[in-house]
Amino acid sequence: MKLIIEKNEDSVAQVAADIIKKEILNNKKMNICFATGNSPLKTYNNLIKMYENKEISFKNITSFNLDEYVGISKENPCSYHYFMHQNLFNKIDINPKNINLPNGNGDIKKNGQEYEKLIVQKGGIDLMILGIGVNGHIAFNEPGSKLESRTREIELTESTIEANKIYFKNKDEVPKTAISMGLATILEAKKIILIATGQSKSQAIFNTIHGEITEKNPASFLNKHNDVTLIIDEKAAKLLKN
Numbered sequence: 001m002k003l004i005i006e007k008n009e010d011s012v013a014q015v016a017a018d019i020i021k022k023e024i025l026n027n028k029k030m031n032i033c034f035a036t037g038n039s040p041l042k043t044y045n046n047l048i049k050m051y052e053n054k055e056i057s058f059k060n061i062t063s064f065n066l067d068e069y070v071g072i073s074k075e076n077p078c079s080y081h082y083f084m085h086q087n088l089f090n091k092i093d094i095n096p097k098n099i100n101l102p103n104g105n106g107d108i109k110k111n112g113q114e115y116e117k118l119i120v121q122k123g124g125i126d127l128m129i130l131g132i133g134v135n136g137h138i139a140f141n142e143p144g145s146k147l148e149s150r151t152r153e154i155e156l157t158e159s160t161i162e163a164n165k166i167y168f169k170n171k172d173e174v175p176k177t178a179i180s181m182g183l184a185t186i187l188e189a190k191k192i193i194l195i196a197t198g199q200s201k202s203q204a205i206f207n208t209i210h211g212e213i214t215e216k217n218p219a220s221f222l223n224k225h226n227d228v229t230l231i232i233d234e235k236a237a238k239l240l241k242n
């Protein structure tokens with residue numbers, strides 16, 4: 001696992017965007033899997049600027065997303081579908097036909113299986129962008145998720161609901177389950193970058209780097225992949241040993 005420690009959120013976002021830019025320039029038709037949430041937001045802003053400056057194009061990029069809440073419509077401003085369009089897709093030249101998110105409505109089991117098939121059909125994920133939960137989740141693979149897990153419905157833990165309530169009017173509105181790529185799906189990506197900033201992530205980052213590989217900390221399974229880069233700020237690095 002490669003570790004990059006940057007001074008603050010802005011420099012983390014610059015480094016992450018530079019890596020993504022380099023990958024896109026190397027393979028203009030690549031399949032990228034995006035995360036939602038606060039961690040990648042500034043990186044997405046940098047990608048938008050790079051697109052506006054004509055440094056990169058997303059015209060031939062196919063996108064996937066890690067996860068989506070179950071039971072809320074795409075039009076709901078709290079949905080990840082809405083988040084991605086608002087914060088990235090509407091501001092770049094990606095072809096709407098090439099945008100794929102897991103479907104959190106209808107038959108979730110079937111949606112999960114179809115999503116897995118689609119990823120394979122499109123040739124797999126070249127670049128995976130991850131955040132990390134305070135409890136070590138990646139995508140919505142909460143503690144206890146199996147290494148061999150695939151896209152499926154997952155019950156959100158209390159700490160995830162607590163962390164995500166800021167996006168909703170109140171805590172009761174946070175969906176109790178989500179559809180999420182599994183750990184096996186994530187680990188099949190060719191290249192993975194994980195963005196983490198702020199002190200609240202420092203324990204999860206410590207556990208991922210220095211802790212054991214265990215279902216209790218889903219991010220620890222990233223140690224099994226041969227091309228993972230953690231890009232974190234000094235606050236998230238606070239507990240790390242030298």
Ligand code: F6R
Nearest residue numbers: 035036037038039131132133139
């Ligand atoms: C979101 C996702 C989650 C977040 C994590 C961190 O698509 O997969 O694992 O990356 O919950 O969220 P933020 O970045 O909001 O702290």
